[in-house]
Amino acid sequence: MPRPGFVLDVDRSTPPILFHHGEGFRLEKLPPGRSRVVYPGEPLEPLEDVDGAIRHALDNPLGDTQPLRTLLQPGMKLTICFDDISLPLPPMRRPDIRQRVIEAVLDLAAEAGVDDVHIIAALALHRRMTEGELRHAVGDRVYDAFAPIGALYNHDAEDPDNLTFIGTTPQGEEVEINKRAADSDLVVYVNINLVSMDGGHKSTATGLASYRSLRHHHNVQTMLHSRSFMDRHHSELHHSNWRMGKVLRDAGVNIFQIESTLNNNTFGSSGPMAVLQKREWEWSARDRATFVAMKAGLDRLPLKARRSIFQAWRAPYGVTSVQAGEVDAVHEQTVANVYRQQLVTVEGQADVVTMGLPYLCPYNVNSVMNPILVACVGLGYFFNYYRGKPLVREGGVVIMGHPTTWEFHPVHHPSYIDFFEQVLADTTDPAEIEARYEKAYAEDEWYRHLYRTSYAYHGVHPFYMWYWICHGLDHAGKVIVVGGETRAVRRLGFTAASTLDDALEMAEDVVGRDPTVTHLHNPPLVMADVV
């Protein structure tokens, strides 16, 4: 039986703790007697018969809806939407769960004589997926059957001819989604819930939306009041999406939601990466030798080579649950399953939280983790992996380790470059950035062109990354980056430190001497339930 996550109190016998550090690692000694480490749970037992579980979920839907096979009728218009390249992280080994679910749905559709089927990557303002990425997500069979006839494609949030305005929420939030989905008799949304933020009404209301719609919840005000956005009941981001979901439902957009959860088997139980999934004091001599060899090898490689190695990694996740049916009912069960794997109870907040940031976040799959994404993954994602209260007290210090190189992927992140050079050079204040710069970037024809025809994130996307961190920025008294490129770290408005010891010493200027420290040992994913 897998062991759950837990909190380790660091004492003198505690070995150095593994910190992910971009395309590398650091081993760090945390101060004994006042530090603790939040460890993720071991991978839950996966479903033995995933395809059977999918069929069972489709035939036994949750909530007020019929089994999928009874919803499928000849002559109907069916649209299957699926989560894009940003999930899961790292990408999973083949077959991807989306492929399995989509194939099952298509089997039922074929049985029912449904022949008007479109399959859409619900990528909102993310970059378009390449053919290879689409093939990985949906499988070759589905891709070859649908893509050549134009029935498998990426959502385009800037195509005015293929967006439909649905209505507004009582709060005045405009709901505009993909026209094909809006006009369909049934939308089947195929979700991967890697974290509790994903899924629910956010799938459709965000994944298939336009900028006009997204700006109502991807903004500073909403993000500041999402505490955290991993806890949907306390997340304004989700409240807004749920309101939009109601508008969709009331307008007759019929959604059949299929959500799946994955276990924590990110690095596998064998091979050189397996050591990353073990607790340090349980490392065998072989594990230690493997780690030392791996680290030494990586340290000698140029960054591009390291990046290629890491980006090629495909996680051997196990599927822990599949649930289907009405959105709310499905999502409640999904979130419970995510929490079952990831949630760890932590007593009280610390003066300092430390985190080792890995090479990957939702927006740099097969790409470069640029400094804006470093900020987002640290202060946006890791900081928000909490329920209740943040791991660090208000005014405390966030210490994150990452190389933070001044480097951008020119194809994927063109507007990020301008954002970093122009906007952050001027101000790092999210509200000011939103007021002064967002519109120009969001409506920039060049960024729009690249988003629609190349593989670029939308012009406004770096703004969303910056809004993502505003709760963390607002909460923390100081943010320190260990091992980062100084000028890039400074551009972010953070403080650079060479070592963790230096960072902890700097932190004392803010939180006083001998601060308490909590380290979030992530990944594999762990979410703190701070009580």
Place this chain on the structure above:
Amino acid sequence: MKALVYSRKPARYAAAMVAGALRAGRGARYGPLALRDIDPPELPGEGWVRVRPRLSGICGSDLATLDGRASRYFEPIVSFPFVPGHEVVGELDDGARVALVPVLHCATRAINPPCPMCQVGRINRCERLAYGHLEPGLQSGYCESTGGGWSIALAAHRSQLVPVPDDLSDEAAVLIEPAACAVHAARQVAGTEVAVIGSGALGLLTIAALAHDRRHTPIIATAKHPDQRRWAKELGADVVCAPSALERVVRSETRSMKLDSGQLTGGIGAVVDCVGSDDSLAQALRVVAPGGTVHVVGMPGVTSLDLTPLWHREVGLRGTYAYTTGDEHEPDDFADAIVLIRDLDLGRLVSATYPLARYADAIDHAANAGNRGAVKIAFDLRGERERER
């Protein structure tokens, strides 16, 4: 008297070309420039006076000459041997400090009636640079008859003298001539948006002049080195970027589209090229808007350039040379330069001075000023022993 003299020596000139190609400024060591004892220049006629330089700057055009990069276009309008140095603050026999207006226009050559350009105050476009009672020379510092600033004394016509206000230091005053060039260049720029390529001394002064007249925003500047970036920002550039980032920045500022070649579909109305190289001119054509103008301020040489975008987008390519000195037709760029220097305390841009004897070091410093954190290098003649003879 002691002077740096540039002679016509083809072999030395070839050596300078080779040395200068290997390292900027190295042409001074191996080329035709030498520190010599020569007779002071005779006063060519009535209206001429002796000027004893106090500081004399090293200009980009001087460096091009010393490294053998200057165009052969100049051959008929210079005369050998000459004493370089046209950015001069000096003093007259009565001790009055003056800045030199080095252009050797009709009045200095006793040409009467003056040429059509000089008649309308455009001395910078004088048509008689090779005629009159002076040897050919577009400016003092390139003319055998007058001498130049890299010496103990030179001859100057009274029309070439601008009194230096008492509140201006020598360091500030030596920048009057290059600042007048910058003021003149800025005056030619129409519209509000402007990009300045290059943040050497001339580029920085041009940025300052553009910002000072407050007609332009944004001013985008490229700067290669950290100190140049700092200066460009301080002197009024709204956006400062690396040279390689100019296309991206202009695109972002103007919301243009960009073709695969890097050519912007839109662009910025005015580009001021203070470098004058093949690369800078090509870049200027990539970022200038259709119907816009590229102002060539930095001295170009023989250039290889694809002019297709100039033709296709109806872009103007306009040279900007020197200055005018004020009459009923043209503004006084020198007067405005003095205001500019005073307002922005531009004397700070003089980074180092050298005695004549260390001319090789001085020129090396000037030629590599950017990566050594310097802006303007000058010869300091105030301490030369011969000076008081």
